[in-house]
Amino acid sequence: xxxxxxxxxxxxxxxxxxxxxxxxxxxxxxxxxxxxxxxxxxxxxxxxxxxxxxxxxxxxxxxxxxxxxxxxxxxxxxxxxxxxxxxxxxxxxxxxxxxxxxxxxxxxxxxxxxxxxxxxxxxxxxxxxxxxxxxxxxxxxxxxxxxxxxxxxxxxxxxxxxxxxxxxxxxxxxxxxxxxxxxxxxxxxxxxxxxxxxxxxxxxxxxxxxxxxxxxxxxxxxxxxxxxxxxxxxxxxxxxxxxxxxxxxxxxxxxxxxxxxxxxxxxxxxxxxxxxxxxxxxxxxxxxxxxxxxxxxxxxxxxxxxxxxxxxxxxxxxxxxxxxxx
Amino acid sequence: xxxxxxxxxxxxxxxxxxxxxxxxxxxxxxxxxxxxxxxxxxxxxxxxxxxxxxxxxxxxxxxxxxxxxxxxxxxxxxxxxxxxxxxxxxxxxxxxxxxxxxxxxxxxxxxxxxxxxxxxxxxxxxxxxxxxxxxxxxxxxxxxxxxxxxxxxxxxxxxxxxxxxxxxxxxxxxxxxxxxxxxxxxxxxxxxxxxxxxxxxxxxxxxxxxxxxxxxxxxxxxxxxxxxxxxxxxxxxxxxxxxxxxxxxxxxxxxxxxxxxxxxxxxxxxxxxxxxxxxxxxxxxxxxxxxxxxxxxxxxxxxxxxxxxxxxxxxxxxxxxxxxxxxxxxxxxxx
Numbered sequence: 178x179x180x181x182x183x184x185x186x187x188x189x190x191x192x193x194x195x196x197x198x199x200x201x202x203x204x205x206x207x208x209x210x211x212x213x214x215x216x217x218x219x220x221x222x223x224x225x226x227x228x229x230x231x232x233x234x235x236x237x238x239x240x241x242x243x244x245x246x247x248x249x250x251x252x253x254x255x256x257x258x259x260x261x262x263x264x265x266x267x268x269x270x271x272x273x274x275x276x277x278x279x280x281x282x283x284x285x286x287x288x289x290x291x292x293x294x295x296x297x298x299x300x301x302x303x304x305x306x307x308x309x310x311x312x313x314x315x316x317x318x319x320x321x322x323x324x325x326x327x328x329x330x331x332x333x334x335x336x337x338x339x340x341x342x343x344x345x346x347x348x349x350x351x352x353x354x355x356x357x358x359x360x361x362x363x364x365x366x367x368x369x370x371x372x373x374x375x376x377x378x379x380x381x382x383x384x385x386x387x388x389x390x391x392x393x394x395x396x397x398x399x400x401x402x403x404x405x406x407x408x409x410x411x412x413x414x415x416x417x418x419x420x421x422x423x424x425x426x427x428x429x430x431x432x433x434x435x436x437x438x439x440x441x442x443x444x445x446x447x448x449x450x451x452x453x454x455x456x457x458x459x460x461x462x463x464x465x466x467x468x469x470x471x472x473x474x475x476x477x478x479x480x481x482x483x484x485x486x487x488x489x490x491x492x493x494x495x496x497x498x499x500x501x502x503x
Numbered sequence: 504x505x506x507x508x509x510x511x512x513x514x515x516x517x518x519x520x521x522x523x524x525x526x527x528x529x530x531x532x533x534x535x536x537x538x539x540x541x542x543x544x545x546x547x548x549x550x551x552x553x554x555x556x557x558x559x560x561x562x563x564x565x566x567x568x569x570x571x572x573x574x575x576x577x578x579x580x581x582x583x584x585x586x587x588x589x590x591x592x593x594x595x596x597x598x599x600x601x602x603x604x605x606x607x608x609x610x611x612x613x614x615x616x617x618x619x620x621x622x623x624x625x626x627x628x629x630x631x632x633x634x635x636x637x638x639x640x641x642x643x644x645x646x647x648x649x650x651x652x653x654x655x656x657x658x659x660x661x662x663x664x665x666x667x668x669x670x671x672x673x674x675x676x677x678x679x680x681x682x683x684x685x686x687x688x689x690x691x692x693x694x695x696x697x698x699x700x701x702x703x704x705x706x707x708x709x710x711x712x713x714x715x716x717x718x719x720x721x722x723x724x725x726x727x728x729x730x731x732x733x734x735x736x737x738x739x740x741x742x743x744x745x746x747x748x749x750x751x752x753x754x755x756x757x758x759x760x761x762x763x764x765x766x767x768x769x770x771x772x773x774x775x776x777x778x779x780x781x782x783x784x785x786x787x788x789x790x791x792x793x794x795x796x797x798x799x800x801x802x803x804x805x806x807x808x809x810x811x812x813x814x815x816x817x818x819x820x821x822x823x824x825x826x827x828x829x830x831x832x833x834x835x836x837x838x
Contacts, residue, residue: 273619274617285621302606303578310585333578336575497616498655
């Protein structure tokens, strides 16, 4: 695979910045919930930082993303502003959705975050429609639908891949195989690799190490190139591991302890950090400063969110339709 | 069917009116696109030919036949609408909306609210249904109450070519999702033709004939059962007011309350099964608003509470008929 695209030094550092942001934001989210400062359903993306970070450096702000309830990593990697996100998950009127969507429905069209769904598999049919729009306009934009391994067993996955292939849509189906569909291991729910299912619809399917920024970047680069060139959709199965239970508070007793310990020991974030320094791509000081800046931004976002007002009850009548309800 | 040929004849049927409405909207606005099973001309422009001619005129990039994949159809419509298109999606039969309920209920209806108004879903979902063609239990249900019960989606059910045209144009104009219910058995009934660019506002009922004794509120094919009932009641000395609701969600409370306030007696007639139907909602509002002025309890006439049967006598008996409406009105007068 030596002919595959490689991220240059600046891009590698940018991938790391996004990974560090996701990790820090996750750690802060769990801390804020644990401290009782915020109540929300929280689906940790910890362990899956590489996938969106190395994928979305191949995209522009006006490319589109449809993501899912476990999706803050996708959104942050796509450029979702921290303040808008934190105010939204805190249910405040300053949130991007005025507090009416919450953590499972974060939306930010300004960075192409068009839909966040709480329904397994539902990012894909909608992503097709957005990509159809790009195809009709010829605007060259790419739409990425992210989803988990569990979603590959729902009907919407199959309908969507088939339609995207038949219509040659500029869409990328990015499966984040974290080995767990809620509490059930992937191996117990399917006999085949997710990537192999692409063959059934006549599109390329690739399984890639989703914790390797170089492999992930190369796979995404090729999928984006295909989409922009009008060659149609790609299915990527990015292999990763979910460090925490399905939802915050889940004691994850069903997860094999040795396997989890192995995955955590191979935490992709410090691993990539060490590599950047070892290869001279970045310095310890440079990355430490970057991480401190991220912490400061999160501090500011959290305080902004928790000090913002809640929406008034009149919001119950707004945004149901364009016209306010009587 | 071109707009020019639609505008001239004095008569048209509902199928032609819907075709003309979509064609005129596509002509006026290039963001209007259409998709669904068998929709394009190589597939005969829909199983009944409602979209015949559209793909030849506007291109198969804008009028697309799809796989038999209802979730993918509605998902594609939603996605395109999020980026500025106005898709008219066909779910061939209303029973098939069940396959796409996640897309319709969890996404189309809710994205505006859940995004705090940052996105919205201006799609039209066309779907046909109705008893009378012996299609049995899975091809002709009226399920409008399910959607009317969902915040964020509008529901209309025209009974004439003019209303079909006018409501389709309004539905395409509308910034929010609209479920557009087409009655299959009455597709081909000729009536007054619509004029080009005519609009029927969503949420506005039509008083088809005025009366003073009893108000009959109906929609879709039930108008064709109720119209002769009104004449028969007149012969019996009962003056019935017939309201074609046209829009189920939102429904025209003002017109209906004014009518029942005048007559003091009301009956709601629909093909959907009676329990928990649209009639129950309307009856509840009439009781809330007009209690004390009602001369008789509000009456509901709906389909039998069973799956639609195949056997002809059973299918005929399933839905309300003219004689049922006449009998119910007389019973209301006798109280």
